[in-house]
Amino acid sequence: MIKKEHIIIIILLIIISAFSLAIISLNCADNNEDTNDTYREVLVNDSNETSGTVEVIRNIGNPNGKRIAYVVGVHPLENETHRTLVKLLPNMTNLNYCYDIYIINVTEDIGYYGDGLNNYENPGRQNGQNLAQKYVYPEIVNGNYELAIDVHSNIGAYEYKTFVFSPVKEGKSVDYANQIAQNCENITYYAPPSTTSGPYLTIPLNENGIPAFYFEEYSFAPQDVKDEHMLELINAVDNLNF
Numbered sequence: 718m719i720k721k722e723h724i725i726i727i728i729l730l731i732i733i734s735a736f737s738l739a740i741i742s743l744n745c746a747d748n749n750e751d752t753n754d755t756y757r758e759v760l761v762n763d764s765n766e767t768s769g770t771v772e773v774i775r776n777i778g779n780p781n782g783k784r785i786a787y788v789v790g791v792h793p794l795e796n797e798t799h800r801t802l803v804k805l806l807p808n809m810t811n812l813n814y815c816y817d818i819y820i821i822n823v824t825e826d827i828g829y830y831g832d833g834l835n836n837y838e839n840p841g842r843q844n845g846q847n848l849a850q851k852y853v854y855p856e857i858v859n860g861n862y863e864l865a866i867d868v869h870s871n872i873g874a875y876e877y878k879t880f881v882f883s884p885v886k887e888g889k890s891v892d893y894a895n896q897i898a899q900n901c902e903n904i905t906y907y908a909p910p911s912t913t914s915g916p917y918l919t920i921p922l923n924e925n926g927i928p929a930f931y932f933e934e935y936s937f938a939p940q941d942v943k944d945e946h947m948l949e950l951i952n953a954v955d956n957l958n959f
């Protein structure tokens with residue numbers, strides 16, 4: 718009888734130990750995942766104070782990789798292209814670098830295509846530029862990023878419809894954007910004569926140590942074409958050498 722009780726106790730001890738180990742290892746796995754997980758953070762959400770919200774999706778891709786920032790929403794009418802990036806990038810696997818996507822969502826005076834206002838008069842564009850300057854610029858300039866990419870679209874008034882360019886004449890941002898164009902079948906390097914948003918984000922970033930360039934898509938391209946171009950951009954950026 719004594720032996721039988723001993724055996725039962727030993728079996729119980731083994732079962733308890735096995736459960737304890739399983740629980741400990743599950744907790745460890747959870748903790749590791751937490752530090753590497755992609756997460757969404759609200760930077761500004763006060764409709765009384767601002768003309769929109771600003772959020773960031775952090776830690777996409779390789780959490781140990783070099784850091785790259787994307788920005789969408791500076792110009793609210795260009796949101797189909799912005800949504801294309803937000804849909805595709807967080808679902809990519811085997812990325813080399815670690816990405817944060819800053820998302821500006823203008824809620825006041827978004828405007829509409831064909832409103833007759835030029836780029837400098839459109840209050841929705843100005844609202845987005847102001848949010849970029851006040852809330853996104855400080856995050857990126859202090860964020861230890863190798864590169865920032867500001868995503869826009871255009872109505873086809875330029876010589877090219879899908880292109881990258883730096884708002885400054887020389888430096889790393891020009892080199893990186895040129896490499897993207899060389900490695901993408903459907904993306905050209907083309908610098909328009911001027912930009913309305915440059916002074917609010919990409920120019921000061923370049924002037925303060927963070928290379929920043931623009932990606933421009935054609936606003937009225939079909940969604941499957943927007944997807945194809947965005948994947949070309951994402952992959953080319955992920956294969957840049959820093």
Ligand SMILES: [Zn+2]
Pocket residue numbers: 792795869870
């Ligand atoms: Zn734009």
